Amino acid sequence: MALNHTAPPPDERRPPYLRDGDPFASKLSWEADLVAGFYLTIIGILSTFGNGYVLYMSSRRKKKLRPAEIMTVNLAICDLGISVVGKPFTIISCFCHRWVFGWIGCRWYGWAGFFFGCGSLITMTAVSLDRYLKICYLSYGIWLKRKHAYICLAVIWAYAAFWTTMPLVGLGDYAPEPFGTSCTLDWWLAQASVGGQIFILNILFFCLVLPTAVIVFSYVKIIAKVKSSSKEVAHFDSRIHSSHVLEVKLTKVAMLICAGFLIAWIPYAVVSVWSAFGRPDSIPIQLSVVPTLLAKSAAMYNPIIYQVIDYKFACCQTGGLKATKKKSLEDFRLHTVTTVRKSSAVLEIHQELCVQLKGAFGYCTGERWIISSPLCQLLCIHTFKIISLSFLFKPQLCYSSAFFQ
Incomplete structure (x- = not known):
């Protein structure tokens, strides 16, 4: 039976703090309400400008957005909402x-917060799966296109x-x-x-x-x-150790994403679970407001984690490619094979070229770039870029954009 949206629920369904x-x-x-109000005002302003900036920058290159970046835009929309x-x-x-705002406003606010919060969390889940597939299963990462991202958006919303309309x-x-507000x-x-x-x-x-x-x-x-x-890269060439800093940065980003989510929402989840299945009266009302305020801050730092750090990495990747381009070409030696089906020969040549070009190598069959060797997949993922070599059709060097994103 649908609930009356202009009146509170029956007394038997109301917690003690709503009955009296x-x-x-x-x-x-x-004083506590004023502090909470100023805190939420600051969080709201920073979140609005931060996520608005993400949407503005994305709109300027909307036709070039990759699937993971489309998910990031959706995350910004959720947080802005x-x-x-x-x-x-x-x-x-x-x-x-x-x-x-009365009971109608209460239900509207509860629905909106749950709707955009759930959308934000499921979007982060989709982003983590996208990153996982692109790094751990290269073929799936290549398969994922913009149309799949839009289908994913429809599923997310x-x-x-x-779940938010059921109540x-x-x-x-x-x-x-x-706490009442x-x-x-x-x-x-x-x-x-x-x-x-x-x-x-x-x-x-x-x-x-x-x-x-x-x-x-995923992370x-x-x-x-x-x-x-x-570890495999270090086994082949000591110079590859210089790219270890990229691994550290990736690890930090993954940990920031997980830790940011856990810090923001787990305390609120714990209090909510205790209210549902434990003794809610044992939680001081003054203490129950802290997890709520912490969870509301997630909309502020999500664009920092997902957008600002990602752009910083993209800049570092571009700079690193330019810095190593000349030195890599000095050590370059062209190799050819008669057919890519000779797996042992391809693997041997891939290993040598991956080492000489600091882990960035690919070959072309027609119009599609392929990395067949598992070792080369790991090396290319490790350096977050590909220096693609077409040695089957046109012996020349060509550079592609950052592979990881």
């Missing part, structure tokens, strides 16, 4: 020392809309947070009925546990792949 007194009155002091649609409600309520049609609800999913439903427990468990698994597991798995595998490739 005004549920929209702030349970914090005036949280900042523009959601944060003003909480900021105004903090400065008014109470939630001033449909996924978020499905509006009677499966769950949105309610004020314990914000709204979220009504986690107390798990304490009220078996149906509420099933709903909350599904939300936790499909909108938190599963995406988190995919993100962690752990990426780190392991890069580390194993660095």
